[in-house]
Amino acid sequence: MAAVRETVSKRVAQARRELPGHYAHLFDGRPEVDISTTELRPDQAVQLATAYGYRHQRTRGSKSLRYRVFVPDHDAGAQREAVPPGTPFEVAARHPAFHDRSARAARNHAEMIERERSLVKLVPAMAVVPFVAIWLVVQLVLTGKPVLLVPIVFFVLLEVALILMVRAGRRKQRVLEVQAEWLMRRYPPDGFPDGSLPGV
DSSP states (O other), X not given: OHHHHHHHXXXXXHHHHHGGGGTGGGOSSOSOEEXXXXXXXXXXXXHHHHHXXXXXXXXXXXXXXXXXXXXXXXXXXXXXXXXXXXXXXXXXXXSGGGGTOOHHHHHHHHHHHHHHTOHHHHHHHHHHHHHHHHHXXXXXXXXXXXGGHHHHHHHHHHHHHHHHHHHHHHHHHHHHHHHXXXXXXXXXXXXXXXXXXXXX
């Protein structure tokens, strides 16, 4: 049974590694590439885009289905580090961006997190929720209706979830920024190991 679980785990991990390859053909030099949040994880989307010389520009759509929009990165360093359009994913998968060895990929991911944080919407919500919870507590005291405990608990948990979400985003962003700084020191001047591009 343990052997079966290990085999399944390896296959799942391999499928996860190969998943970006299904979208590599989109990075063929077109001015915009849209990848939905349900298709690739954030790190996979950024790694793929960076490897092909793209960067995150914006995220559009509703909360249930959002699209990350990537555009060509015209920075000379980005183009130097990128594989040419049309490079098979089997080759591009050896790009340092997929192996946490590209400062540019780490910075691109950190910038995407910052753009998607949407503090304009979160901060007002985080400010309003406690007042609603307090008002409900007052109503509970005045009316003595225990049914009010349900929305009180809901709004308290919502506030905690919002705070944790913002903190997790900031923490992840800071980790990526530190990673980029470390790579810049290890592989000066661009944080990209020389001679590491796949043979294309």
